[in-house]
Amino acid sequence: MFEHTSRHNNNDETVLPIPSNNETSYFDESWTEDDLKQIIRKMNLKVTPQRILILQTLHEGRVHITAQELYEKVQKINSDVGFATVYRFLKGMAESRVVTELRMGSMPTRYELTPKKHHDHMTCTACGKIVEFQNKNIEDHQEKVAKQYGFKLTHHVLELYGICTSCQMKK
Amino acid sequence: MFEHTSRHNNNDETVLPIPSNNETSYFDESWTEDDLKQIIRKMNLKVTPQRILILQTLHEGRVHITAQELYEKVQKINSDVGFATVYRFLKGMAESRVVTELRMGSMPTRYELTPKKHHDHMTCTACGKIVEFQNKNIEDHQEKVAKQYGFKLTHHVLELYGICTSCQMKK
DNA sequence: TTCTAATTGAAAATGATTATCATTACTAGT
DNA sequence: ACTAGTAATGATAATCATTTTCAATTAGAA
The missing domain is CATH 1.10.10.10 (Winged helix-like DNA-binding domain superfamily/Winged helix DNA-binding domain)
Known part of the structure; x- marks a missing residue:
């Protein structure tokens, strides 16, 4: 595996x-x-x-x-x-x-x-596999959005959903 | 709670x-x-x-x-x-x-x-107010992450949590 | 040690969602 | 328009994760 x-x-x-x-x-x-x-x-x-x-x-x-x-x-x-x-x-x-x-x-x-250390998750909707990732760019842009609306961020939930490589090949 | x-x-x-x-x-x-x-x-x-x-x-x-x-x-x-x-x-x-x-x-x-038009949500944890926002940069970086791991994205969930302007002033 | 409120396990209850199945009704093909 | 074939329906039961109940036990302060 x-x-x-x-x-x-x-x-x-x-x-x-x-x-x-x-x-x-x-x-x-x-x-x-x-x-x-x-x-x-x-x-x-x-x-x-x-x-x-x-x-x-x-x-x-x-x-x-x-x-x-x-x-x-x-x-x-x-x-x-x-x-x-x-x-x-x-x-x-x-x-x-x-x-x-x-x-x-x-x-x-x-x-x-x-x-x-904070990280987010990407899930395969076919097999349930979870990949963890970190992306500073996304975090930075989140802060920008928050600033734009005057929010002070405490935390966030980011979950990506898709089909992983092996499940793409299976079908 | x-x-x-x-x-x-x-x-x-x-x-x-x-x-x-x-x-x-x-x-x-x-x-x-x-x-x-x-x-x-x-x-x-x-x-x-x-x-x-x-x-x-x-x-x-x-x-x-x-x-x-x-x-x-x-x-x-x-x-x-x-x-x-x-x-x-x-x-x-x-x-x-x-x-x-x-x-x-x-x-x-x-x-x-x-x-x-896709949007995400930013919620004030003090008063429950929801702001909808769009940010192409975040979407682009999500795609990059997906590509990096071989995923084909179908959708995502992004929720920001924080304190809105008026709640910040209240205390 | 004693006391009391917190904690426990087993079971039952809950609440949302999903499956079953006999019946009904779309709709493609005539 | 008519029928056959199959998808859709509604009532009900089943499922599944989670929560609650409650009597018995236990941690930890006094």
Whole structure:
């Protein structure tokens, strides 16, 4: 399939319907249990074994993951974690901007630990593949538009949709 | 949460997530029955009274409408139209790009007749005001990114979020 | 340790969307 | 205009992700 070791690599791709498990985290550093606890406390939430496990699994696992996938992964490690807890925690983390929700088309919501460096997504509507990209020119022009209307930008959502190379050839 | 504080209806601008009902169509021209039929035929769909009614109601009604709202509106005119038909037809029209799906946050999908001149949205996170804008430079750079990864773009979603002038002055 | 509110898991509920299927009705070809 | 063939329809059930409920458990402050 394809290699992906870091999000700094321009070639990193994510395949959605049949997720490739060789994706690694955006974050090279490993998190100690204390790191995990601190992150949870910063959200004004209590530290529980479930939350530690969920956050750890999220950090170590694939970049774009659904709540369901994360639940199944966590289940294998500790079957005492219910999916309601996974959903609840993910939602809480999204509110605290610790994770970012990705709603691509009508596919189930995917989550990623909010990356330090901003990037946008381009999705293949045929196979669900996601390509991440950064483009300073686009960002610059967005700022120009904002200035033109007197807005002070806080964030943005840019999602490109199209057909990837291999799907173009298939049909 | 933003969901509960963004419903200020400033003026005649679009306000989310519960848009004002005095919104008018993008399209000034009225469509004759023949116009409607032609549009449907162009989608390779058969002309039926239901589809004519749905399309007509969509054209005459508010800009951003949910499938449910459209169904209820159509029901009042002809109760022989089922909501499955409304959903199916909207989905078909979305596929043919006759309408555009708008997924704002986690609210139900809203539909708009695809405007001839493409535009994107810039939303004030304080008051919910929406500004529509066009920027060819951004579009061009999007194409460049797509080309770079071998994608053939079909569409995109660009939403800018920030604070508008008046909200900046308020504090 | 004790207390209390936060958290949990299982299950049920919700809400939007999609599929099923018997019936109806467009429309191309005669 | 007539028919055959197939697309479209509406009522209903099914699906799917997500949210809520609630009784039992647990974290963490006092």
